[in-house]
Amino acid sequence: MKTINLNLTGRSYPIWIDYGITDKIVFLLRSYKNTKWIIFTQKSIFKFWNNRITSILDSNNIDYKVIFLEEGEDAKSIDSVSRIYNELIQIGCNRETIFLGIGGGVVGDTTGFIASTFMRGISYFQVPTSMLSMVDSSIGGKTAINTSRGKNMVGSFFQPKGVIIDPDFLETIAGKEIFSAMSEVVKYSILFDKFFFSYLNKNLEKIIERDQKTLMKIISKCCELKANIVSIDEFDNGKRKLLNFGHTFGHALEFNSNLEIDHGQSVAYGILFATFYSFNEKKLSKKNFDKIFNFFKKIHLPKLKKLKFSSLLSLMKNDKKSDNDGINFVLIKDMGQPYIEKINDEKIIKYLEDFYEHISYKWTKP
Ligand SMILES: NC(=O)c1ccc[n+]([C@@H]2O[C@H](COP(=O)([O-])OP(=O)(O)OC[C@H]3O[C@@H](n4cnc5c(N)ncnc54)[C@H](O)[C@@H]3O)[C@@H](O)[C@H]2O)c1
Structure with missing residues (x-):
């Protein structure tokens, strides 16, 4: 034990x-x-x-x-x-x-x-x-x-x-729930441990097959990472905010879809949105951008229906990470190097449009 x-x-x-x-x-x-x-x-x-x-x-x-x-x-x-x-x-x-x-x-x-x-x-x-x-x-x-x-x-x-x-x-548990949870697992790896990301990438098949040793390893690793963050910042005033990676967009998408897109799938899209933004703002390398997008390609996310960007934005504003000047997003410079940036409404809408186009027309093409 x-x-x-x-x-x-x-x-x-x-x-x-x-x-x-x-x-x-x-x-x-x-x-x-x-x-x-x-x-x-x-x-x-x-x-x-x-x-x-x-x-x-x-x-x-x-x-x-x-x-x-x-x-x-x-x-x-x-x-x-x-x-x-x-x-x-x-x-x-x-x-x-x-x-x-x-x-x-x-x-x-x-x-x-x-x-x-x-x-x-x-x-x-x-x-x-x-x-x-x-x-x-x-x-x-x-x-x-x-x-x-x-x-x-x-x-x-x-x-x-x-x-x-x-x-x-x-x-x-249904197979789709394992896929869905992988968003939170990958979140930890991108935020805190690039070796863990490589491990997940290599062992995805074993995870899907529910190999006991692999599951023990990834559950323990995530618990260790989370326990460490919570013990440093129990009330979400500092480092714990990083765990919102993918969640501001994710929660809005989940709610906007009337929960048709589940939590994990929505967070996966949220992580992709943050990755897309970080790359296009020239903070993240193309290599890491590709690694993250390629990983999520293997997870079979549901196709996004046409989004109403203004509704998504107001849902994001309802989330607990916004104030009058904009919304705080967790973004990444490198694997293991997250940062937080406040983004204004106009820029969010522009990026939502570009991201949707990328996801719907470019990314899904073989
Ligand atoms: N408190 C937090 O820090 C935190 C973090 C992330 C997510 N959440 C919340 O967690 C929820 C999502 O959790 P989830 O993905 O576990 O969803 P869930 O609790 O809805 O479980 C998913 C499905 O699996 C079924 N299920 C669960 N265990 C099963 C088992 N052993 N065998 C068969 N069926 C089983 C459930 O009945 C459900 O149908 C969301 O409400 C989200 O907001 C909370």
């Missing part, structure tokens, strides 16, 4: 990673054995894992209750969360209760949000089951729900007590 510590003064927590670690969950959380456990998950996940999880809890006499969140991003709505608050009161939860979010990023974000607000804060654990949640969203304590006007617009920083990563869960 690999253990990575996320160091925060007084609130450090472990990230445990191993195949089969789910079977040790009661041992890992042994100090909570006599409290009530609330498991937040989704039916689409639990249909595969119900027996495995409940048999461990039953055989250890854990007092638990499973609460099913809605499917997809609907789980992250205020209405859905409000229903859950009432259910928790009805069940008789108190401040000793612990929450476990067993699911992908949607379950993790929602569980964290409920934990941070219900009774002014409940201890919770992240048990990520999708690739994206294992490499990114389960770590760092960003919790969020959506509003009808934007994704992740309401949330908090609220750290879990621990993260339990069992890559066994990836057995039942």
Whole structure:
């Protein structure tokens, strides 16, 4: 078992990673054995894992209750969360209760949000089951729900007590979710470690085939990189902002497509947009530009429909990285050398038009 510590003064927590670690969950959380456990998950996940999880809890006499969140991003709505608050009161939860979010990023974000607000804060654990949640969203304590006007617009920083990563869960995940998560994985490599980028480039086939050793390596590497950043800048005031690479454009695209383009695919386009901008502003070399575009060619992104650039711009402005003078974008000078630049509206629109043309007419040509 690999253990990575996320160091925060007084609130450090472990990230445990191993195949089969789910079977040790009661041992890992042994100090909570006599409290009530609330498991937040989704039916689409639990249909595969119900027996495995409940048999461990039953055989250890854990007092638990499973609460099913809605499917997809609907789980992250205020209405859905409000229903859950009432259910928790009805069940008789108190401040000793612990929450476990067993699911992908949607379950993790929602569980964290409920934990941070219900009774002014409940201890919770992240048990990520999708690739994206294992490499990114389960770590760092960003919790969020959506509003009808934007994704992740309401949330908090609220750290879990621990993260339990069992890559066994990836057995039942759809192939497209692995592709989709690769955007976040590649994000880490471009931002912080060019050798990791080369490793991903060489081992993409093995990742897609879910080779255990390769998955262990990339999940551990991403967790280490994220834990390091979060321990330096928990509240997103400095270095952590770099993790927004690809996300300003990505969130806007995801929302604009009515979530037809999923989070990972949208972030992939966001990374490409940032790469396109950095190259055309003469900050990034052609060699690196090609490396990044060629990598994403292998990931089969959905074709972009005609975009309304002004709508994308206003969605980007709703994101949390803008002020009156423009939007802060994370860009790159080289692999491992990110920087932040504020770009004004006029320039963003021009680059959106050029980028769309590049993506739609040049890049996709064989
Ligand atoms: N908090 C953060 O720091 C952070 C970072 C990145 C993304 N996010 C959020 O994460 C969400 C995206 O996460 P995601 O890609 O995991 O999406 P997701 O949670 O919607 O999961 C993707 C799909 O896979 C299914 N699934 C998950 N695990 C499964 C398993 N083991 N077997 C079978 N099916 C399984 C889910 O039911 C869903 O249909 C977005 O809401 C995004 O905003 C948060």
